[in-house]
Amino acid sequence: MFKYIDCIDAGSPYCPCELALKGECIICSQLHGKEFCDCLNWKGTCIYQEFIWNGYKSKKIREFKKFKIVKREYLREDILKLDIKVNKELSRDLNDIGAFVFLKNEKDAEAFSTPISILSSDIETDIITVVIKREGIKSKAIFECQDEILVKGPYFNGIQGQKYLKELKNNSCLILSRGVASAPTVLAAKKLKINKNEVYVLLDRGRSRENFSKPYFLSLGCIVEDVSFLNIDGEIKYEYKKEIEQLIKKWNFKTVLSAGSDDFHEKVINFIYKIDKYINFATVNNSTMCCGEGICGSCIIKGSNNEKIRSCKQQYNPKEVFLRGIN
Amino acid sequence: MKVVVIGGGWAGCAAALEAKKCGADVLLIERTDMLLGLGNVGGIMRNNGRYTAAQEMIELGGGDLFELADKCARHKNVEFPGHKHATLYDVIKMEPTVRRYLLEKNINIMFEARVVDVELDKNSIKGIYLYDGTFIEGDVFVETTGSTGPMGNCLRYGKGCSMCILRCPSYGPRISISKRAGVEDILGMRGDDSYGAMSGSCKLNKESLSDEIREKLERDGVYIVEVPKEDVNLEKLNMKVCQQYALKEFAENIVLLDTGHAKLMTSYYPLEKLRKIKGFENVRFEDPYSGGKANSIRYLSMAPRDNSMKVTGVDNLFVGGEKSGLFVGHTEAIVTGTLAGYNAVRWGLGLKTTTLPASLSVGDIISFENSMKENIEGLKKRYTFAGASYFERMKELNLYTTDDNIIEKRVKNLFIDGIFKERLL
Numbered sequence: 001m002f003k004y005i006d007c008i009d010a011g012s013p014y015c016p017c018e019l020a021l022k023g024e025c026i027i028c029s030q031l032h033g034k035e036f037c038d039c040l041n042w043k044g045t046c047i048y049q050e051f052i053w054n055g056y057k058s059k060k061i062r063e064f065k066k067f068k069i070v071k072r073e074y075l076r077e078d079i080l081k082l083d084i085k086v087n088k089e090l091s092r093d094l095n096d097i098g099a100f101v102f103l104k105n106e107k108d109a110e111a112f113s114t115p116i117s118i119l120s121s122d123i124e125t126d127i128i129t130v131v132i133k134r135e136g137i138k139s140k141a142i143f144e145c146q147d148e149i150l151v152k153g154p155y156f157n158g159i160q161g162q163k164y165l166k167e168l169k170n171n172s173c174l175i176l177s178r179g180v181a182s183a184p185t186v187l188a189a190k191k192l193k194i195n196k197n198e199v200y201v202l203l204d205r206g207r208s209r210e211n212f213s214k215p216y217f218l219s220l221g222c223i224v225e226d227v228s229f230l231n232i233d234g235e236i237k238y239e240y241k242k243e244i245e246q247l248i249k250k251w252n253f254k255t256v257l258s259a260g261s262d263d264f265h266e267k268v269i270n271f272i273y274k275i276d277k278y279i280n281f282a283t284v285n286n287s288t289m290c291c292g293e294g295i296c297g298s299c300i301i302k303g304s305n306n307e308k309i310r311s312c313k314q315q316y317n318p319k320e321v322f323l324r325g326i327n
Numbered sequence: 328m329k330v331v332v333i334g335g336g337w338a339g340c341a342a343a344l345e346a347k348k349c350g351a352d353v354l355l356i357e358r359t360d361m362l363l364g365l366g367n368v369g370g371i372m373r374n375n376g377r378y379t380a381a382q383e384m385i386e387l388g389g390g391d392l393f394e395l396a397d398k399c400a401r402h403k404n405v406e407f408p409g410h411k412h413a414t415l416y417d418v419i420k421m422e423p424t425v426r427r428y429l430l431e432k433n434i435n436i437m438f439e440a441r442v443v444d445v446e447l448d449k450n451s452i453k454g455i456y457l458y459d460g461t462f463i464e465g466d467v468f469v470e471t472t473g474s475t476g477p478m479g480n481c482l483r484y485g486k487g488c489s490m491c492i493l494r495c496p497s498y499g500p501r502i503s504i505s506k507r508a509g510v511e512d513i514l515g516m517r518g519d520d521s522y523g524a525m526s527g528s529c530k531l532n533k534e535s536l537s538d539e540i541r542e543k544l545e546r547d548g549v550y551i552v553e554v555p556k557e558d559v560n561l562e563k564l565n566m567k568v569c570q571q572y573a574l575k576e577f578a579e580n581i582v583l584l585d586t587g588h589a590k591l592m593t594s595y596y597p598l599e600k601l602r603k604i605k606g607f608e609n610v611r612f613e614d615p616y617s618g619g620k621a622n623s624i625r626y627l628s629m630a631p632r633d634n635s636m637k638v639t640g641v642d643n644l645f646v647g648g649e650k651s652g653l654f655v656g657h658t659e660a661i662v663t664g665t666l667a668g669y670n671a672v673r674w675g676l677g678l679k680t681t682t683l684p685a686s687l688s689v690g691d692i693i694s695f696e697n698s699m700k701e702n703i704e705g706l707k708k709r710y711t712f713a714g715a716s717y718f719e720r721m722k723e724l725n726l727y728t729t730d731d732n733i734i735e736k737r738v739k740n741l742f743i744d745g746i747f748k749e750r751l752l
Contacts, residue, residue, distance in 0.1 A: 037476070
């Protein structure tokens with residue numbers, strides 16, 4: 001199988017990073033303990049060259065900056081939407097598929113910093129919108145932010161398999177989305193629509209009356225259908241399996257974007273692969289992240305060959321991670 | 328039977344052409360938008376022993392590309408230090424001429440398609456992957472991806488990217504296909520025990536030279552002027568690929584050859600110093616663009632092979648050009664590429680692969696280079712019909728001749744005249 005490896009930061013202003021400095025670059029063989037070129041992906045710049053010309057140092061790491069919260073809105077008692085006024089550069093950078101930031105209350109320690117996907121980024125007003133679900137200690141701490149918040153970014157690896165979304169033009173894409181995981185898919189849908197793709201969204205409303213992202217999808221011109229994917233055993237209901245199959249036949253989707261838990265991704269991908277093995281997948285990145293720089297190791301998952309994937313930076317083909325029983 | 332040739336330089340073009348002449352279905356995959364690779368900035372043919380080799384190939388039936396190069400010649404019978412009877416082809420006409428020729432022969436060519444991986448079935452290559460994941464199947468494969476660059480290598484073993492004709496940043500780096508198939512690369516070495524060697528010439532923009540120099544160059548094909556004493560740099564000769572041009576004369580003199588551009592026979596030359604020379608006051612580099620500072624690094628990726636050009640350790644992979652050894656030059660690439668293409672088809676048909684006899688220079692160089700690569704000293708040498716130790720060997724073994732009749736007789740006596748013209752299927 002074609003090995004799709006990419007580092008989302010490769011060739012960006014944040015490359016070479018600390019991984020390169022310590023001989024752990026995801027892409028460059030010369031910055032991974034080897035003496036000759038054998039880079040795993042090419043994005044138009046030589047990381048080794050950038051490293052040497054940067055004085056054998058990594059580029060500056062992203063840092064927290066303080067920004068104003070311009071609007072707080074509870075979508076449900078445990079779901080908070082924040083509008084944050086950031087600077088021009090950040091709003092521009094965050095207006096991209098898979099964009100996310102780390103957020104933190106100023107009074108809290110570094111360990112509280114939590115990754116949050118961008119729902120939308122308005123490059124005119126420089127206001128980014130994020131949706132946070134209260135789950136544990138870090139999200140609770142964000143809920144305490146009133147007027148100001150610390151933001152660190154931009155980060156881009158919030159969606160895996162981005163290649164399969166970015167290469168779609170004049171085509172069609174199916175989005176299967178549950179809960180707050182739908183937030184990053186709104187931005188993805190925006191980019192898909194710009195590239196003249198039809199976007200069909202099956203949107204799970206969860207415990208709410210309707211999913212908060214529905215109006216966003218509708219305003220982008222997506223076709224949206226409210227669903228409730230899972231039965232009591234946590235399996236995709238028969239009626240939706242049937243519907244997905246019919247939609248695939250009708251629309252001939254080239255890519256399916258799955259937005260839910262990893263368990264949901266696995267169910268979706270294994271089911272759809274049996275219908276059509278040539279469909280590509282993109283998945284919302286659910287990995288636990290603490291630093292976002294590939295250093296802390298909390299985001300490391302295992303690929304199909306048991307190789308370590310630093311999923312905060314590395315792009316993988318979701319089939320390689322979630323598909324069972326093939327290689 | 329489908330033969331997939333990876334790399335469209337001189338060796339790849341020769342391999343594709345030969346496989347097609349043998350009757351195979353051929354796909355040639357090229358990373359950039361042009362064929363010939365370094366052949367777009369070379370141009371020197373038929374100097375010294377290369378004359379013999381070219382004539383041998385013509386007699387063997389594999390002379391198409393030599394004849395095309397002759398047709399694109401700007402100058403014939405040119406002499407410059409250490410070199411006789413050179414033909415200088417026009418680098419601007421050569422690529423489109425070869426491209427048209429291959430297309431007329433119905434060879435499929437994919438441009439801007441970089442091969443990044445292989446799919447193996449035990450020791451056999453089932454197919455290759457392009458950068459975008461496209462899978463291409465084939466029965467037999469010929470790798471002619473060269474041994475030059477990419478940027479990181481040019482930086483670590485040279486003086487950085489010089490923006491050469493290979494254009495790595497635009498089209499992505501060369502990938503060693505044999506290595507992807509599990510075979511370790513062999514590396515060429517330099518006198519100082521480091522790896523690789525620097526390309527030996529650059530091109531100056533002819534219009535940037537004085538009228539007098541340009542006129543002389545276009546009339547005679549060659550222009551020689553002394554390097555100011557304080558700027559003579561003999562050190563540079565040690566790092567040069569082209570040991571046939573690593574003579575003292577090339578350090579003490581500026582040697583220009585007319586190949587369409589003005590070919591400057593040195594690895595690089597600081598612009599400031601170059602402009603001190605009379606007639607060079609406005610000079611600028613044409614290729615590599617940063618020829619004032621650096622040049623590309625080569626010989627960092629050779630595959631172990633037998634003398635039929637088959638890679639040791641992979642059942643259906645053949646190699647030609649620099650990928651197949653420490654060969655320098657277009658002639659050497661065409662010779663090794665042609666044999667690789669020929670044997671690829673034979674292998675595909677289940678026939679025994681063949682070697683060229685050592686009583687011909689084209690056969691001798693292939694086996695001699697292979698035996699020399701076995702030790703460190705041999706890895707520090709380069710092998711070319713045009714000079715250095717191999718040309719000496721040609722003379723010693725009485726292989727070197729410019730008498731076409733003798734060459735014709737030699738090939739005929741071996742009963743192999745025209746073998747590269749024969750259809751095998």
